[in-house]
Amino acid sequence: MENEKPKNFIYEIIDEDIRTNKWGGRVHTRFPPEPNGYLHIGHAKSICLNYGIARDYNGKFNLRFDDTNPEKEETEYVESIIEDVKWLGADFEDRIFYASDYFEQMYQYAVELIKKGKAYVCDLSAEEIRKTRGTLTEPGVESPYRNRTVEENLDLFERMRKGEFPTGSKTLRAKIDMASPNLNLRDPVMYRILHAEHHRQGNKWCIYPTYDWAHGLEDSIEGITHSICTLEFENHRPLYDWFLDELNIYHPQQIEFARLNLSYTVMSKRRLLQLVKDGYVDGWDDPRMPTISGLRRRGFTPESLWNFAELVGVAKRDAMTDIALLEFAIRDDLNKRANRAMAVLDPVKVVLVNYEGEEEVEAVNNPEDPSAGTRKIKFTKELYIDRADFMEDPPKGFRRLIPGGEVRLRYAYIIKCEEVIKDDNGNIIELRCTYDPDTKSGSGASNKKVKGTIHWVSAKYAAEAEVRLYDRLFTIEDPAAEKNWLDYINPVSLKVIENAYIEPSLKDSKPGEIFQFERQGYFCVDSKYSTPEKLVFNRTVTLKDSWAKKKGQ
CATH class of the missing domain: 2.40.240.10 (Ribosomal Protein L25; Chain P)
Structure with missing residues (x-):
């Protein structure tokens, strides 16, 4: 490469792979979101990493939806994810894929494992499977259905697919080792019965693959070279390897890195969904949310998020990143590009x-x-x-x-x-x-x-505008660590000024345009509530770190 590449352990692994011609000189990465919510800034970091690698090594980058749970997935989420990835500038070209496109192939791979005696149909409930899994110090208990014959398992699995059994009544489990020190290898579930309509497949399927079963197969089918995941999947890597090795199919390399934890916010999609559904925020794109759509509406630029990702870097251990670093990244970018106004x-x-x-x-x-x-x-x-x-x-x-x-x-x-x-x-x-x-x-x-x-502005020529002053959504650094995390929502995270005055040059501003209001901060024309009659401006960030000043730092 002529361009200088970042220095981190993932790039070192790829450099060594290229030196040894491990993948025939290829580099092929992917971003595999579940379409069960909007992307947040942690996903932005992953997109920047995966696409950045493909770009830096003249490789390929896929966008792939891991749509294996029809109860939580929606077309709205798919569309928002595509928009966010494109907005960040991660070019997947025509390589947009869905796990659901591979359901038939995954099913045939499961049949192959059954025929090898490596998978079986189990009648235990989810709760019974959990109770018999064992602990870190005690082995699990084998399912009474573990030794069904290959013929019986093939028959039952086919009938599961045909819809003969109710939701949750049976699963297909891998037959590995109930005494393994790695709990993920204790006969993990590969398929569960779920009579639910899929957003793309409709009612064609009533059995759905688990993440652990689907993940490696998707990477294999697409020819991914480096499957980059966050650290919580490190203990799942032996299972990723076991499935691919037992099937004797193309085997990418899984590499784990530390996920992004950002102070004064929550990153769990489950919690973000709760904030939306319970009305604590004004939708997924509320400018107080850490979602990419929320940050975009607030006035963050793709360049600022790329700069932030580079500042955070790639680590092997989880840590808390100060949100002030994100604010620095956007100030640094907007200072150079935002026109001033009063x-x-x-x-x-x-x-x-x-x-x-x-x-x-x-x-x-x-x-x-x-x-x-x-x-x-x-x-x-x-x-x-x-x-x-x-x-x-x-x-x-x-x-x-x-x-x-x-x-x-x-x-x-x-x-x-x-x-x-x-x-x-x-x-x-x-x-x-x-x-x-x-x-x-x-x-x-x-x-x-x-x-x-x-x-100042002229009283005769100034236009009225609504200005929304956004602050951090939570009052404590790590709300996710608290049981009653909603108790720490910042009661003044939004202050609405209905009758501000702006200079005439701003009257024809378009949604998404960003300005520095002199001595006030950076402000973006709101894309949701602005009208030709009255503009709404969202404060992107203050000119200085007012939060640290408030805390007496």
Whole structure:
């Protein structure tokens, strides 16, 4: 390879395989999601790893759906997964496959094992199988049906396929070793009866393969070279190998790496589904969710997720990754690509008592990208500034507007607060100020300096917008470790500002467009709730790590 490849143990294994010509110089990986939920950022890491390997070694990459459980799988999930993988830029070309496409071949492989005396039909219930499996210190107990004849097993297995038996009444089990120190080798289930309609196969099948049985066969059929899994499958590898060796078919190499654990979130699809179904979030694509669709709606870019995956790296041991690293990755990306704009989220009116008419001031679109150019902003007598940028009784070091004090309006003039207008309840409703006409930004007409610069919008030309301020969904670092994990949902993970004001240049923004609101953070036009009449902006991330500041770090 001309491009420099990452340095991790998986690449070292592949380099050695290429050196020894183990796979004839081929590298072929896959991403095999179950279509029982939306993909999350842990899947994004796996996609980046598997596709990155194929890309770096000029190999091939498959997208394969492990659709072996019709009770939990839906076409909606399939479609969302395809969209997410494409959005990340992982090019599977025309190689999109389904485990269900291989059901007939898997069935024939099972028949082959039965004929070899290596599989049998068992009448024990799932609970009885669990109880007779044994423990880490005690061997399991053999099923009373373990020694059925080959002929009886073939007959029963065929009748299972024909639908003669009720759901859960029989299984097909591998005949391995009930005393094995590896519990996965204690006669694992290969097929179970399940009378349920499959999202692709309809009612053609009523027996479905287990993951352990299907996984290696799928890799073998597709000619995968390196079957990359997370660490929880390490103890399953001997079973993966046993099935392929007993069948004497093409045998890929399974390699395990540490899954992604991200602080202040949960990664279990079961728990994510509960958050959706119980209404804690606004769907799978809620911007607080760690799903790829949620991150995309929030304003994360494919490049930021790739950068994050590279920063996390590939390890052999599980660890907790600080969500601040993810936030760093998106800030680093958006700082270079997001155009700047001004928005006032908590407005208070400013009236320039000595200013008449209106004019345009010139603003830089992106100081990190000179090619982004400039834009014109209307400057008028009445403006809005953020309420937090004025204080009547400021603390020491406050550098914004105060009674009798001066501050510069970004790209415009220095102003001075002359009078504070309040309502009957004592709330500030208006600031009356004067402007210094000799201090226009960039004019060079005055050397006058002030310590603070604040953003603003024209009250006459600004547009109203809804702004959604998202924060972390949980208040503790590892909610998944808690029995009552839902008790730790952050009650202020979403704050909705219905009447913010944005500068006119943003009025025609399209869903998905991302901007840096100066001094506020990065914001994305929401793809779900924005309308031509009123835009909705989601905060992608703050400009700085406000969470660490809140915790006093």
